Amino acid sequence: MNITKIGVLGSGQMGAGIAQVAALSGFDVVLHDISETALEKAIGDISRRLDRMVQREKIGAADKDAALARLSSSVDVSGIESCGLVVEAVTENMSVKGEVLAAADRAMQAGAILASNTSSISITKLAAGTSRAQQFIGMHFMNPVPIMKLVEVIRGLETSDETFDAVKAVAEKMGKTVVCSQDYPGFIVNRILIPMLNEAIFALYEGIATAEDIDAAMKLGTNQPMGPLTLADFIGLDTVLAIAEVLHEGLGDSKYRPCPLLRNYVAAGRLGKKTGRGFFDYS
Numbered sequence: 001m002n003i004t005k006i007g008v009l010g011s012g013q014m015g016a017g018i019a020q021v022a023a024l025s026g027f028d029v030v031l032h033d034i035s036e037t038a039l040e041k042a043i044g045d046i047s048r049r050l051d052r053m054v055q056r057e058k059i060g061a062a063d064k065d066a067a068l069a070r071l072s073s074s075v076d077v078s079g080i081e082s083c084g085l086v087v088e089a090v091t092e093n094m095s096v097k098g099e100v101l102a103a104a105d106r107a108m109q110a111g112a113i114l115a116s117n118t119s120s121i122s123i124t125k126l127a128a129g130t131s132r133a134q135q136f137i138g139m140h141f142m143n144p145v146p147i148m149k150l151v152e153v154i155r156g157l158e159t160s161d162e163t164f165d166a167v168k169a170v171a172e173k174m175g176k177t178v179v180c181s182q183d184y185p186g187f188i189v190n191r192i193l194i195p196m197l198n199e200a201i202f203a204l205y206e207g208i209a210t211a212e213d214i215d216a217a218m219k220l221g222t223n224q225p226m227g228p229l230t231l232a233d234f235i236g237l238d239t240v241l242a243i244a245e246v247l248h249e250g251l252g253d254s255k256y257r258p259c260p261l262l263r264n265y266v267a268a269g270r271l272g273k274k275t276g277r278g279f280f281d282y283s
Contacts, residue, residue: 001113001162001165002084003027003085003113003166003170004027004028005027005029005082005084006027006028006029006030006084006086007030007031007032007079007080007083007085007086007087008022008029008030008031008032008086008087008089009032009033009080009086009087009089009100009104010032010088010089010100011031011032011035011039011041012042012089012090012091013143013144014089014117014141014143014145015031015042015087015089015090015117016031016042016045016046017141017143017144018089018117018145019031019071020046020049020050020067021145021146021174021175022174023046023067023068023070023071024059024063024067025173025174026070026173027070027170027173028072029070029071030072030073030074030079030083031043031071031072031073031074032074032075032077032079032080033073033075034075035075039073039075042073043071043073046068046071047064049146050067050068051064077103077104077107078107080107080108081107081108081109082109084112084113085115085166085167086104086108086114086115087115087116087117087139088100088101088104088116088117088118089117089141092118092119092120092121092239092242092243094121094125094126097116097118097121097126098126098129101114101116101126102129102130105130105131111135112132112135113132113135113136113137113167114130114132114135114136114137115137115138115139116136116137116139117138117139117140117141118140119140119186119239119243120185120186120187120190120194120243120246120247121246122183122185122250123136123137123154123155123156123159124157124158124183126156127156127157127158133156133157133158133159134158134160134163135160135163136156136163137153137154137155137156137163137164137167138154138155138156138181138183138187139151139152139167140152140153140187140189141176142189143234143235149175149177150176150177150189151171151174151176151177151178151179152178152179152180152187153168153171153179154181154182154183155180155182156183164180184251185246185249185251186243186246186247186250190243190247194240194243194244194256195244195255195256197229197231197232197240198256198258198259200214200218200227200228200232201229201232201259201261201262201279202259204229204261205259205261211229211279211280214227214228214229215227215228215229215230229279229280230280232272232279233272233279233282234272236272236273237262237265237266237270237271237272237278238266240262241258241262241266244262245258265279
């Protein structure tokens with residue numbers, strides 16, 4: 001299967017990042033969102049990021065112009081009709097994803113591949129809400145997409161070998177390294193990462209140390225580039241909580257229970273960097 005055109009559903013940070021990398025890698029890209037304002041912002045952000053890459057001599061000015069020429073946007077989901085691969089990148093919520101994926105499934109041509117960028121939700125369950133379980137797959141990009149080299153590819157119960165091979169080839173053309181995960185809660189990265197972040201939050205909750213000392217200890221003691229509480233703030237505490245709840249519900253083990261302090265921060269709207277305040281102040 002030779003994929004030349006990719007649709008991206010959702011123009012937030014992840015969707016815009018996927019669209020940017022795909023366009024820069026030679027794919028024609030349709031970025032879809034229900035908000036024209038959100039699309040305009042996403043295209044502007046992509047253009048500015050490409051400008052910085054030109055300034056740093058990572059790409060040439062002609063590469064930037066060619067990438068932007070390959071990138072289009074659409075508020076109508078019918079704009080993805082001619083795409084060979086469509087990647088959903090909306091909020092980490094089962095009902096929202098289900099609605100978006102069902103609409104995309106109806107708009108797509110027969111045989112086209114539908115992928116979800118979910119970081120934790122069952123690919124088999126998401127696929128069951130579409131008419132193309134064999135052409136459905138998980139394609140989990142890391143944040144920020146233009147910088148992080150990893151893509152987790154997750155096969156649902158019905159995902160075909162042809163679908164897996166095609167998506168792996170697309171990710172590799174984007175310059176990514178592919179790892180394959182089985183369809184279990186959290187896949188590889190978040191199955192390991194989220195419990196670590198949650199444990200750091202428990203350490204703060206139980207008064208073991210300050211947020212600053214917890215992060216300094218993990219950075220200097222384990223050579224992590226970013227402390228766990230800072231990383232949670234950058235991911236978004238609402239997203240951390242959502243993934244922790246998927247792990248807790250899906251695996252049924254109390255060791256995955258979200259920390260009460262995490263729940264309180266989310267309830268208070270302290271979601272991290274995107275709201276200006278989480279475990280640290282970004283205002």
